[in-house]
Amino acid sequence: MSKDKPSIPKGTRDFGPATVVKRNYIFSVIKRTFEKFGFLPLETPAMENLSVLTGKYGDEGDQLIFKILNSGDFAGKITPQDLEKGSKPLTPKISEKALRYDLTVPFARYVVMNRNEVAFPFKRYQIQPVWRADRPQRGRYREFYQCDADVVGTNSLLCEAEIILMMDEVLSTLGLDDFTIKFNHRGLLAGIAEAIGASGREADLCVAIDKLDKIGQDAVNQELLQKGFTQDAINNLQPVLALTGAIDDLLPKLDALLQNSEEGKRGLKDIRSMLSFLQSFEVKQAKLQLDVTLARGLSYYTGCIFEVKVNNAQMGSISGGGRYDNLTGMFGLPGVSGVGFSFGVDRIFDVLEELNLFPEGSQTITQVLIANFDEESMRYALPVLQALRTMGISTELYPDSTKLKKQMAYADQKQIPFVLLIGSEEMDTSLLNLRNMRTGEQQRLTLAEIIDHLQTYFSA
Amino acid sequence: MSKDKPSIPKGTRDFGPATVVKRNYIFSVIKRTFEKFGFLPLETPAMENLSVLTGKYGDEGDQLIFKILNSGDFAGKITPQDLEKGSKPLTPKISEKALRYDLTVPFARYVVMNRNEVAFPFKRYQIQPVWRADRPQRGRYREFYQCDADVVGTNSLLCEAEIILMMDEVLSTLGLDDFTIKFNHRGLLAGIAEAIGASGREADLCVAIDKLDKIGQDAVNQELLQKGFTQDAINNLQPVLALTGAIDDLLPKLDALLQNSEEGKRGLKDIRSMLSFLQSFEVKQAKLQLDVTLARGLSYYTGCIFEVKVNNAQMGSISGGGRYDNLTGMFGLPGVSGVGFSFGVDRIFDVLEELNLFPEGSQTITQVLIANFDEESMRYALPVLQALRTMGISTELYPDSTKLKKQMAYADQKQIPFVLLIGSEEMDTSLLNLRNMRTGEQQRLTLAEIIDHLQTYFSA
Numbered sequence: 001m002s003k004d005k006p007s008i009p010k011g012t013r014d015f016g017p018a019t020v021v022k023r024n025y026i027f028s029v030i031k032r033t034f035e036k037f038g039f040l041p042l043e044t045p046a047m048e049n050l051s052v053l054t055g056k057y058g059d060e061g062d063q064l065i066f067k068i069l070n071s072g073d074f075a076g077k078i079t080p081q082d083l084e085k086g087s088k089p090l091t092p093k094i095s096e097k098a099l100r101y102d103l104t105v106p107f108a109r110y111v112v113m114n115r116n117e118v119a120f121p122f123k124r125y126q127i128q129p130v131w132r133a134d135r136p137q138r139g140r141y142r143e144f145y146q147c148d149a150d151v152v153g154t155n156s157l158l159c160e161a162e163i164i165l166m167m168d169e170v171l172s173t174l175g176l177d178d179f180t181i182k183f184n185h186r187g188l189l190a191g192i193a194e195a196i197g198a199s200g201r202e203a204d205l206c207v208a209i210d211k212l213d214k215i216g217q218d219a220v221n222q223e224l225l226q227k228g229f230t231q232d233a234i235n236n237l238q239p240v241l242a243l244t245g246a247i248d249d250l251l252p253k254l255d256a257l258l259q260n261s262e263e264g265k266r267g268l269k270d271i272r273s274m275l276s277f278l279q280s281f282e283v284k285q286a287k288l289q290l291d292v293t294l295a296r297g298l299s300y301y302t303g304c305i306f307e308v309k310v311n312n313a314q315m316g317s318i319s320g321g322g323r324y325d326n327l328t329g330m331f332g333l334p335g336v337s338g339v340g341f342s343f344g345v346d347r348i349f350d351v352l353e354e355l356n357l358f359p360e361g362s363q364t365i366t367q368v369l370i371a372n373f374d375e376e377s378m379r380y381a382l383p384v385l386q387a388l389r390t391m392g393i394s395t396e397l398y399p400d401s402t403k404l405k406k407q408m409a410y411a412d413q414k415q416i417p418f419v420l421l422i423g424s425e426e427m428d429t430s431l432l433n434l435r436n437m438r439t440g441e442q443q444r445l446t447l448a449e450i451i452d453h454l455q456t457y458f459s460a
Numbered sequence: 461m462s463k464d465k466p467s468i469p470k471g472t473r474d475f476g477p478a479t480v481v482k483r484n485y486i487f488s489v490i491k492r493t494f495e496k497f498g499f500l501p502l503e504t505p506a507m508e509n510l511s512v513l514t515g516k517y518g519d520e521g522d523q524l525i526f527k528i529l530n531s532g533d534f535a536g537k538i539t540p541q542d543l544e545k546g547s548k549p550l551t552p553k554i555s556e557k558a559l560r561y562d563l564t565v566p567f568a569r570y571v572v573m574n575r576n577e578v579a580f581p582f583k584r585y586q587i588q589p590v591w592r593a594d595r596p597q598r599g600r601y602r603e604f605y606q607c608d609a610d611v612v613g614t615n616s617l618l619c620e621a622e623i624i625l626m627m628d629e630v631l632s633t634l635g636l637d638d639f640t641i642k643f644n645h646r647g648l649l650a651g652i653a654e655a656i657g658a659s660g661r662e663a664d665l666c667v668a669i670d671k672l673d674k675i676g677q678d679a680v681n682q683e684l685l686q687k688g689f690t691q692d693a694i695n696n697l698q699p700v701l702a703l704t705g706a707i708d709d710l711l712p713k714l715d716a717l718l719q720n721s722e723e724g725k726r727g728l729k730d731i732r733s734m735l736s737f738l739q740s741f742e743v744k745q746a747k748l749q750l751d752v753t754l755a756r757g758l759s760y761y762t763g764c765i766f767e768v769k770v771n772n773a774q775m776g777s778i779s780g781g782g783r784y785d786n787l788t789g790m791f792g793l794p795g796v797s798g799v800g801f802s803f804g805v806d807r808i809f810d811v812l813e814e815l816n817l818f819p820e821g822s823q824t825i826t827q828v829l830i831a832n833f834d835e836e837s838m839r840y841a842l843p844v845l846q847a848l849r850t851m852g853i854s855t856e857l858y859p860d861s862t863k864l865k866k867q868m869a870y871a872d873q874k875q876i877p878f879v880l881l882i883g884s885e886e887m888d889t890s891l892l893n894l895r896n897m898r899t900g901e902q903q904r905l906t907l908a909e910i911i912d913h914l915q916t917y918f919s920a
Contacts, residue, residue, distance in 0.1 A: 006569040006791045009507050009557050014570055016577075017500035017584070024501075036849045038826040038856030040477035040874070041484075045603050046506060046559075046589065047469050047526075066507075067529040069555055071593040075547040080540045087535040095529055097469050099506075109466040110474055117476075119873035121859055124477070129506065133531040143505050156859035158838075165846075280842035331466045366498040378618075382740035386625075389496045396498025399581055399616030413579035414500070 011136030012143045018415075021363050023145075026174065026348055027127055030147050033170045034125040037162055039149050042124040044106040046131075047097045056105045056330060064132045066142075067095040099131035103148045104327070104340070111152060112331040120153030139346065150340030152327060157270055159339045160304045160323065161277035164286065167308055167319050170343065172284040175357040178311045179318075180287040184294035185271055185304050186322075188254065191264020192292065195257050196236035198229055205229075206295035209241065217241065240292060247275070247290045254292070270303055287311075300324045306341055313354050318347045361417075365394060367458060369411045370420045372398040377422045384422070384432070384447060391451050393458070411437055418454065471596030472603045478875075481823050483605075486634065486808055487587055490607050493630045494585040497622055499609050502584040504566040506591075507557045516565050516790060524592045526602075527555040559591040563608045564787070564800070571612060572791040580613030599806065610800030612787060617730055619799045620764045620783065621737035624746065627768055627779050630803065632744040635817040638771045639778075640747045644754035645731055645764050646782075648714065651724020652752065655717050656696035658689055663759060665689075669701065670755035677701065700752060707735065707750045714752070730763055747771075760784040766801055773814050778807045821877075825854060827918060829871045830880045832858040837882050844882070844892070844907060851911050853918070871897055878914065 008014060015023065031041075053065055074094040082090050100106050103126045111118060127147045136142055149166065151159045167181055186202070193202040208223045221234050240257065243250060251268065258264025271290065278288075286308075296305045303323030310318060321341025328336045352358050368388060370381045381397050388395040398407045411419050421433040421442075431444040434453070445453065468474060475483065491501075513525055534554040542550050560566050563586045571578060587607045596602055609626065611619045627641055646662070653662040668683045681694050700717065703710060711728065718724025731750065738748075746768075756765045763783030770778060781801025788796045812818050828848060830841045841857050848855040858867045871879050881893040881902075891904040894913070905913065 006512050006572055007509060008505055008569075008573075009509055012505035012507055014505070014573075015503040016574070017502060020501040020503050035825050036852070036854045038829075038854060040825055041480040042477060043475040043480050045468055045472035045474070046591070047472055047603065049467060049469055052466050063531070066531070068559075069527040069529050069551065071523070071526075073547050075543055075545075075550045078538070078543055080543070083535055083538055083540070083543070085535075087533050090535045091529065099528075109468075112466055113468075113474075114476070119870050121870075123856070131506070143507065151859070154859045158857065158859045277842065280839060281846050365495050365500055369498075379740060382737065386741050392496070394496045394498060396583070397618065399611070399614045399618045410579050410581075 009142070011134070011141050013141065017365065018363050021365065022352075022358050023345065023349060025358065025362055026345055026352070027145075027147070029173050030170055030343055030345075031125070031127065033166055033173070034149050036169075037123075037149075037166055039123045039125040039151075042107065042110060042126045043128060044100070044103075044110060044126070046099055046129075048100050048106060048109070050092065050096055050098045052109055053098050053101055053105060057101055061101065064134055065101050066099040066131045066133050067091055068097040068099070070094055070096055100128075101132060102130050103128060103146045103342075104150075105330075107148070107150060108327045109331060111336065112328050112333045115333060121151050121159075122153055123149070123151045125149040139350070141346065145345045147343040147345055148340055149342075150338050152336050152338035155337050157273040157304075158277050160270075160274040161281065163306060163321060163339065163341050164274075164278060164288070165281055165283070167306070167341065168283050168286040171286070171308070171310075171319075174348065174352060175359075176310060176351070176355070177285050178287075179285065180289050180309050180311060182289045182291040182294050182307045182309065183271070183274075183304055184291055185267035186301050187263040187265075187267025187270065187303070188258070188292060189267075189295060191258035191261035191267060192237070192240055194261040194264065196233045196240065198233040201227075201229065203299060206299075207297065209293050210295040210297050212241070212293050243292050247288065250290050250292075267303075274304060296320060296322060300326070302326075303339070310351050313351045315347055315351050315354075317344070318351060319343045363415060364417055364458075366396055366414055366416045367393050367454065368395040368418045368420055369407070369414075369416045370395065370397040370422065371404060371407050372401050373404070373421075373423055374401050377401075377424075377427065380427050381420075381422050384420070387447060388451065388454075391455065393451070393454050408437075417457075420450070469602070471594070471601050473601065477825065478823050481825065482812075482818050483805065483809060485818065485822055486805055486812070487605075487607070489633050490630050490803055490805075491585070491587065493626055493633070494609050496629075497583075497609075497626055499583045499585040502567065502570060502586050503588060504560070504563075504570060504586070506559055506589075508560050508566060508569070510552065510556055510558045512569050513558050513561060513565060517561055521561065524594055525561050526559040526591045526593050527551055528557040528559070530554055530556055560588075561592060562590050563588060563606045563802075564610075565790075567608070567610060568787045569791060571796065572788050572793045575793060581611050581619075582613055583609070583611045585609040599810070601806065605805045607803040607805055608800055609802075610798055612796050612798035615797050617733040617764075618737050620730075620734045621741065623766060623781060623799065623801050624734075624738060624748070625741055625743065627766070627801065628743050628746040631746070631768070631770075631779075631808075634808065634812060635819075636770060636811070636815070637745050638747075639745065640749050640769050640771060642749045642751040642754050642767045642769065643731070643734075643764055644751055645727035646761050647723040647725075647727025647730065647763070648718070648752060649727075649755060651718035651721035651727060652697070652700050654721040654724065656693045656700065658693040661687075661689065665697075666755040666759075667757065669753050670757050672701070672753050703752050707748065710750050710752075727763075734764060756780060756782060760786070762786075763799070770811050773811045775807055775811050775814075777804070778811060779803045823875060824877055824918075826856055826874055826876045827853050827914065828855040828878045828880055829867070829874075829876045830855065830857040830882065831864060831867050832861050833864070833881075833883055834861050837861075837884075837887065840887050841880075841882050844880070847907060848911065848914075851915065853911070853914050877917075880910070 077093055129143050129145050131143050164181055171179055190202040193205050204227045208220050212220055224234050301322040302325040305322035307317045308319040323339040325337045327338045372378050385397050417437050419435045426432050433444055434450055435442045537553055589603050589605050591603050624641055631639055650662040653665050664687045668680050672680055684694050761782040762785040765782035767777045768779040783799040785797045787798045832838050845855055845857045877897050879895045886892050893904055894910055895902045
């Protein structure tokens with residue numbers, strides 16, 4: 001056996017108890033919201049057949065897929081000629097499976113494989129880890145969770161409105177009160193391309209202006225020039241990118257700008273439909289912003305697109321999504337329109353930490369530690385231990401009769417809020433000594449009073 | 461893009477909504493129990509460094525580990541000589557990481573890496589998938605969940621007693637009422653080896669009698685003979701294997717049998733300690749059985765061992781565990797005693813299905829579907845939709861104005877128990893039509909009455 005100091009792979013993380021509990025708090029709010037909106041949970045395997053994943057994420061993405069080595073005698077299938085051709089053609093000879101890269105392609109695969117059993121419109125959510133062989137850096141991991149919700153099989157813009165409501169509900173419930181949900185429409189981007197005299201070039205336009213936040217307007221213009229946009233088109237684009245302000249002011253300006261573009265008019269119609277649905281609902285905390293510079297990189301979006309930015313924290317977008325019209329086409333089932341979005345849990349975690357928004361006491365798991373003085377007090381404590389647990393109070397008895405100081409340090413380290421001390425006097429009088437570890441206060445109480453006290457304390 | 465019919469890898473599964481909900485019910489009972497007993501959640505990455513896993517599961521186990529192909533130019537690191545040597549020596553040259561094979565080795569790795577921060581005794585639970593490149597067959601998968609709870613850093617037999625309590629609590633809470641928790645002790649097995657005249661041969665003895673249930677006593681005897689046990693020893697073993705009956709009857713017989721074995725006496729002392737702890741607790745449904753033929757294959761157990769069998773269902777053991785004294789020794793940290801156990805969720809799932817024990821209505825996620833008749837009724841429904849959700853009722857509005865029959869079929873397929881019908885009459889009178897999909901009964905009620913009715917219904 002290896003006696004080396006063990007380590008974990010670069011870009012992966014262990015989550016200790018305090019972190020798991022905080023993450024589960026975020027997941028539970030997301031889950032509860034998704035389910036309140038009628039989304040059903042789906043889980044797919046960590047491994048997919050390589051053929052399912054390959055070609056879905058572009059060349060760059062394909063290289064970031066973690067491939068799994070075939071079991072058995074894979075070496076026997078490699079010839080020296082294979083070696084010369086290099087890693088890329090060699091891979092499919094020795095690897096049939098890979099770790100999922102996102103939850104969208106597995107979802108599309110599931111829909112196609114189960115199209116006869118699934119009730120359309122199919123509303124599913126999926127909260128599972130994904131893996132990418134990306135260069136690890138601050139905030140970028142090789143294993144991370146995605147939380148996706150999608151509806152496939154309907155064109156209704158109610159779904160878009162509900163995505164905004166879900167983003168709003170999750171983030172409001174988590175205590176955020178200053179965030180902006182930006183939206184745009186791919187049709188608007190196509191219309192803008194037409195309007196500036198670069199008809200049909202919206203894909204390149206999107207890729208470029210998607211970087212506006214990161215590289216600035218000059219660099220974007222430079223990139224457009226390199227990609228063959230005319231200087232006229234670029235000049236025409238500038239006032240469009242500068243279009244900001246209230247939605248109600250923007251819409252008429254866009255009507256004028258896009259009056260000759262079918263795609264542009266489609267985008268404006270969709271946005272107005274979505275907004276009219278939203279007017280019947282109450283949005284809790286979100287600020288809504290129509291942002292014509294919002295592009296989102298993924299080329300498969302075809303309708304509304306969304307992105308969420310927390311205004312009072314240093315963090316990129318923490319949620320985003322949009323409508324796509326041909327998700328399952330990659331598996332031979334065309335014409336299934338869908339719309340979906342995703343929460344970035346790692347980023348939400350960091351934002352809640354930064355803004356100190358994790359609820360106090362949410363990390364308490366063990367609620368009471370019973371100290372262990374000696375054999376006799378330990379025996380006395382066993383029925384007490386069971387009584388507390390039966391009442392739903394998470395309790396442990398320190399398993400060894402060791403120094404009280406050590407046991408108190410254990411309670412401190414586990415952030416256990418109460419310690420129950422049962423010495424000879426307590427056993428004689430049946431009044432047990434309950435110590436509140438936060439305040440240091442001690443009370444002698446009967447077991448019934450202790451249960452009552454703790455239940456009140458923890459339900460508060 | 462590939463237009464092939466997509467599939468999933470052999471031995472893996474998609475879990476559709478109905479299954480996820482049932483599985484989550486099992487997980488939540490296990491989690492709740494673990495936490496009530498003071499165990500804290502831990503999560504480790506799916507990938508471990510290959511060096512962490514290799515050599516921990518025996519040669520056979522090593523072959524079942526899914527290895528991950530290195531990214532980048534792995535082919536450039538292979539020479540024709542490597543190819544000739546074969547897959548086994550080649551693997552470490554092109555693979556640095558692998559999927560975890562169980563949760564025990566990652567746990568040991570975590571303890572060693574975090575020994576200065578962890579509060580000992582460390583009680584952790586871990587509910588995550590593991591992967592094994594085993595031949596898939598009925599009930600055996602290549603990806604499956606393990607649910608482990610372990611305590612490391614104490615020798616107290618209170619931990620063993622609490623393991624029995626947790627097994628009892630989880631299975632009783634899930635509605636099982638006829639199951640047996642078998643226990644034994646590695647010291648007893650060592651003592652038996654001594655007593656039959658095969659001192660020090662307990663490892664081989666364990667391996668052989670572990671198969672008693674599967675291959676029968678004759679085949680076990682045959683195996684012992686092949687392994688060099690004398691015919692005398694095998695003859696002496698027969699009455700020992702036949703020792704059955706109540707624990708109180710067995711213990712004196714074992715005292716007599718093992719009077720000259722230090723290991724045997726240690727085992728009996730541990731068992732008596734554990735039982736005396738148990739006497740102070742109330743065991744709910746479990747039958748306890750001291751089974752001297754219980755061996756459990758894993759060689760690292762050193763003390764008490766456990767296994768759970770459901771008596772009224774066709775299923776192997778659904779939970780098991782034991783004490784080991786050198787878990788972290790493999791990573792250079794010796795002397796950390798631990799005891800742990802594990803639930804087999806796939807098997808528990810099948811047992812609950814077989815015995816029809818999943819609670820009725822536990823699969824309900826969406827509670828109300830609001831039917832969509834036309835634009836006007838849809839607009840009317842939007843505030844109703846939000847009001848229901850605000851009251852915690854999971855509700856969706858069918859997104860398109862399509863045939864009612866289709867919408868009803870959708871509700872049926874998703875097992876939505878209520879449909880709310882809002883037509884022109886309902887809008888005029890503000891009395892909405894609530895249909896119970898199970899009984900077919902319809903009631904005209906105000907929104908407030910509907911909320912009241914549903915909250916009562918779903919809290920029942």
